[in-house]
Amino acid sequence: MDTNKTPIYPFEPWNVTEDHLDLAMNYRNETTFALSNGYIGTRGTHEEAYDFDEQHGLEGNFLNGLYEQEHVRYGEWNFGFPTESQTILNVPNCKTIRLVIDGEPMDIRTGTLQxxxxxxxMKHGQVVRSFEWISPNGKTVRVENIRFVSLAHKNRMAQRYSVTPVNFSGTLTLHSALDADVENHTRTTNPLVDYGPFGRHLLPDALTADDKTMTCQSTAVNSKLAMACGSVHLLSEAAAATRHQANDVDAWIEYDFAAKQGHTITLEKLTVYTDSLDMDKDAMLPFVNEELTAFAADGYDKEFAAHAALMEHFWETADIRVDGDVPLQQGLRFNLYHIMQASGRDGRTGMGAKGLSGEGYEGHYFWDTEMYVLPVFVYTQPELARSLLDYRYSTLDKARDRARVLGHPIGALYPWRTINGEEASTYFPLGTAQYHINADVAYAFQLYVTVTNDIDYLADKAAEVLCETARVWADVGCFAECRGGKYCICSVTGPDEYNAIVDNNFYTNLMAQQNLYAAVNALETLKEQRPDAYQKLIEKIQLDPDEPALWKKTADAMYFAYDEKRQVYLQDDGFMLRKPWDDSRIPPEKRHLLYENYHPLFIYRQRMSKQADAIMGMMLYSALFTDEELLRNYDFYQTVTLHHSSLSTCIFGILASRIGRHEDAYTYFAQSARMDLDDYHDNFYAGIHAANMAGTWQSIVFGFAGLRLVNGVPEFKFYIPEAWNGYHFTVKIKESVLAVDVLPDGWTITLQSGDAVNFLVEGKPYELTEKGATCHEAL
Known part of the structure; x- marks a missing residue:
């Protein structure tokens, strides 16, 4: 990771601006200016739809949950290996609008651009592009186009394209197209595996066009999932002539205008997408046409107003304001904006590690959502967090099926990477072996219920997930005589993918232990507060009366490898047996891409860690350890962690704050805050790093402000970086919203709304009893 890069964009608190055209940076900028609403995702490609090669651009449009599959080709197959791949599909592009000036096509790569x-x-959730273009024949036009993907209606996106002749009058032609000749750039975005689809896999069934509307319906070759889309056009004035055409792969409409010098012509292109996961295939085109009619009746301005109001609502609770550091402020908002817009909101979709900004990681959902993104929403947008949890609950039956494949007679085992709920990871040492995904999902459900006190959700969904995941933990290991009867879990991979198939991974064992306790507590809570729901649950999952006692016994006896000499918890049983890592043996150009340059066995034999592993467990459950224990472990893992994952630095930074290593904490935070905006990993073209983006929010709220739950009670431990004049954020706990202000001379917490709240600051109790009440102390 190169953190010494020159910033790419001007520093602005609410905007990210490309102030000159650099086509060499086009691929990366397509991710920067990507838009989404959790269902539709569209990369920041130019309206003119230039035909860049696979190394310089990707016309990407995606529908969350819509995927293609192919039979996985293994050199050697074993029982339980996934047989079908899943890849998010690149769907037809409806954004294309081309301008022709008296028969001369406008092309920003030719002529003169100024x-x-x-x-x-980011405040309003839109991308605005404007420029002046002088044609080779000397004619100048002023162009502005705006686009947004609506948060108010998941099926809608909109564009407003305006053109003004500056020094001439003549014929302007606006060519609007729907391009259904699309395919994924799999070889570029995931070049290391033979994991399709390759070539065209979303084939058009029907394309239509008339003077106002064009539509398309397409079906995936193998998954047979289908989608439909269409656009309707609203003009600021009547066109002098109109033409349209639809063929096998695209549709288009052209409007000719007798344009006058200085007079602006505007085209509004309103687009709708849907798919067969939401409705029957036969219903899709009728829905698209009906929705286009309704969209046209509402109009661009009304839709944007509704969208902007939801953006305002998001920022009211999710924004973190930093006084005195515009670059970090910009990075923070950029990160929050991208994770917000990429999260599934319909209860049947999750959030990919790249959101809906690109094809990286095949669009798969990982643990990134539960452990990095979801905590942000639990404290700021609980309804959004609940939607993401609903997706995991909707795939619980498939997790049960996966547990049977892995040899567990009861319980559920969530997949390492997936779209449809089935395991899609083809390399089990770095995929299926990461059993901690089960505890990560359980952690997210437990966190949501604890912070919101949503007992209804516990009864309806969360308790079932907690119990089914706990069942696997009670079966996967054993009470090992050679470890004094402690419960051991063998042959797993923790978060650290440089140490695969290990015994007693610290993070896995700790998260499993807490998963087991959470399941026991969930049953006790339901038995006391929702006895009918409790009885319904035990009947539904056929819970044996002895199981909760076994879960508690298992959790109580959980084994953790410990180095008595160093007085630190070991990442796994064999960690200290491995060869000390010698970075000098590795050429600089190979250090960040070990798996691309070295055999896995070479990597597995080294005493080093790719990313935060044991440290992440200690950060999440810091209340279980003394400050001295946290400090010793932090110092030890600092020396062996390479931070080759974007998920790592924010975790170290949060723990550094907890133990008072404030300079370290700030350094780690700064590395995280602008990681994508300045493209530290040189791979932003493939999509955002959603986990790290969410980690920057955690770095401030859980790190500098020290928020953690202690027996369900929020506790803060405030610190303000020396470079800052203050920072401000809000969190929602149960039904109450707390505004937190931290200045160099002290902190203030205000009850903005909701019921009375009890909280702690470094162990000292406080209470806010009514709206507007405040507590203040000096730092």
Whole structure:
């Protein structure tokens, strides 16, 4: 990771602006200016739809949950290996609008381009691009186009394209297209595996066009999932002539205008997408046409107003304001904006590690959602967190099936990477062996219920997930005589993918232990507060009366490898047996890409860690350890962790804050905050790093502000970086919203709304009893 890069964009608190055109940076900028609403995702490609090669651009449009599959080709197959791949599909592009000036096509790569600006307006959730273009024949036009993907209606996106002749009058032609000749760039975005689809896999069934509307319906070759889309066009004035056409792969409409010098012509292109996961295939095109009619009746301005209001609502609770550091402020908001817009909201979709900004990781959902993104929403947008949890609950039966494949007679085992709920990881040492995914999912359910006190959700869904995941933990290991009867879990991979198939991974064992306790507590809570739901649950999952006692016994006896000499918890049983890592043996150009340059066995034999592993467990459950224990372990793992994952630095930074290593904490935070915005890993073209983005929010709220739950009670431990004049954020706990202000001279917490709240600051109790009440202390 190169953290010494020159910032790419000007520093602005609410915007990210490309202030000049650099086509060499086009691929990366397509991710920067990507838009989404959790269902539709569209990369920040130009309206003119330039035909860049696979190394310089990707016209990407995606529908969350819509995927293609292919039979996985193994050199050697074993029982339980996934047989079908899953890859998010690149769907038809409806954004194309081309301008022709008196028969001369406008192309920003030719002629003269001036006053070029493209801005991601994060406050309102839109991208605005404007420029002046002088044709080779000397004719100048001023162009502005705006696009947004609506948070108000999941099926809608909109564009407003305006053009003004500056020094001439003549014929302007606007060509609007729907391109259904699409395919994924699999070889570029995931070049290391033979994991399709390759070539065209979403084939058009029907395309239509008339003077106002064009539509398309397509079906995936193997998964047979289908989608439909269409656009309707609204003009600021009547066109002098209109033409349209639809063929086997695309549709288009052209409007000719008798344009006058200085007079602006505007085209509004309103687009709708849907798919067969939401409705029957036969219903899709009728839905698209009906929705386009309704969208046209509502109009661009009304839709944008509704969308902007939801953006305002998001920022009211999710924004973190930093006084005195505009670059970090910009990075924070960029990160929060991207995770917000990429999260599934319909209860049947999750959030991919790249969101809906690119094809990286095949669009798969990982533990990133539960452990990095979801905690942000639990404290700021609990309804959004609940939707993401609903997705995991909807795939519980498939997790049960997966547990049987792995030899567990009862319980559920969630997949390491997936879209449809089935395991899609083809390399089990770094995939299926990461059993901690089960505890990560359980952690997210437990965190949501604890912070929101949503007992109804516990009764309806969360308790079932907690119990079914606990069942696997009670079966996967054993009470080992050679470890004094302690419960041991063998042959797993923790978060650290440089140490695979290990025994007693610390993070896995700790998370399993807490999963088991959470399941026991969930049953006790339901038995006391929702006896009918309790009885319904035990009947539904056929819970043996002895199981909760076994879960508690297992959790109580959980084994953790410990180095008595160093007085630290070991990442796994064999960690200290491995060869000390010698970074000098590795050429600099190979250090960050070990798996691309070295055999896995070479990597597994080294005493080092790719990313936060044991440290992450200690950060999550810091209340279980003394400060001295945290400090010793932090110092030890600092020396062996390479931070080759974007998920790592924010975790170390949060724990550094907890133990008072404030300079370390700030350094780690700074590395995380602008990681994507400045493209530290040189791979932003493939999509965002959603986990790290969410980790920057955690770095401030859980790190500098020290928020953690102690027996369900929020506790803070405040610190303000020396470079800052203050920072401010809000969190929602149960039904109450707390505004937190931290300044160099002290902290203030205000009850903005909701019921009375009890909280701790470094162990000292406080209470806010009514709206507007505040507590203040000096730092």
């Amino acid at each position: 006053n070029y600006r493209r801005t991601l307006d």
